[in-house]
Amino acid sequence: MSVHPVDEKLPALKMATTGLQHVAAMYAGVVAPPLIVGAAIGLSPADLTFLTGACLFTAGLATFLQTLGIWKIGARLPFVNGVTFAGVAPMTAVVASTDDTSDALPVIFGAVIVAGLLGFLAAPFFSKAIRFFPPVVTGTVITLIGVSLLPVAFGWAQGPDPAARDYGSTTNLGLAAATLGIVLLLRRFTRGFVKQVAVLLGLVAGTLLAIPFGATDFGPVTDAAVVGFPTPFHFGAPQFQLAAILSLCVVMVVSMTESTADMLALGEIVERPADERTIAAGLRADTLGSAISPLFNGFMCSAFAQNIGLVAMTRIRSRYVVATGGAFLVLMGLCPMAASLIAVVPRPVLGGAGVVLFGSVAASGIQTLVKAGLDKDNNVLIVAVSLAVGIIPITAPEFYHAFPETARIVLDSGISTGCVAAVALNLVFNHLGRGGDARDVTHPMEAVPAQPIS
8 A cells, every 4th residue: 555755754864864954944933033032031141042942842842743643633744833933023012011021931921821722722613714725715825925935035145134234245145146056956967865955955065155254153053052951931930911812812813824824735735635624633733832832931833834845845745754853853952052053054045045945835836826727807816916915014014004013913924914815805706696607616625627718
């Protein structure tokens, strides 16, 4: 009996190297939120390192839940989980509103626990929304995921600090371009194992190229401890404040919306479409991982869309590869020195690789849209308006500046707003009142057969 590529177990070396690629692709996204929130609180370097390691550790646990699964928890797809960036703004708002900054993290942790538990209970109901995600919707959302991530890659390519004098310098952009070129050359002129780990090899080569330019900092390795453990409630017992809980519950809804879109995207890429049961199990893993995370001093966890691009590009669909990446994350949480090795990779080098990874996600969305029946005027309108709405936060970041901060948590997420717009427009044009010919109606996860042009 043949095994689906998602359930395939690869040789140990291949499992390790491809798993490490996933860690390299998402590392910056995991460590950025604790660094931002920790800096807002004014944590000492030691506590900041501890908080970052804790978030790596809990990201690994959440990834285990998602890829390996227990009971009805986990999508059992090659799905990476980590700290969601959507929570950064409300968490820093909590810090600003807390009189004693030493209480900020306990208040945040308490809010994340409640939001996670409520989300876990809501998962089976939330998953029923899959029937509102036909290809015209999923293709639009997948494309938006890729387009929304590309500015992150462009930011990385310019450097780690926008205030630095060399931000956007020819050296930084040159390193990004060189890394991109190396990845493309490896993908074009190699085959087999080397081709599949092209991103990892590109990151290594780009890091080595950066050494003569002084862009590679080995300080984090020499300063890091060999062993460390995220002691439960290191920053104090969780505190429960209503305002913080409501704010993080909004973030949880946004996170669940994006995770649903990500699961649908990944299901298409690995050729195992995510049905209602899969999405419910995946959302349970997201939310339970978030509820457990504060126990070990971590933040809310969610799906990492950038890793979907890696799956799309390498065509390595095994969930055990991603589980191996989760093991590396846990190891980094327990061994700060191991975590610092990934931190050595210069941000411009990550940016060069990110162009390929995130662009691959957008390309996958376009492939899905091809199946959506764009010969129908209704579907063209749905895609056009939804993409426009989703791109607003990217092209005009201050567009919603007059709205309340709570509303901006949702509005500033192009993936969420574009997803809501696509679902709503699909209902209006293709379902309500059956406007027009019934043949124009798109059904969940089914391609619309092309009609002859009269």
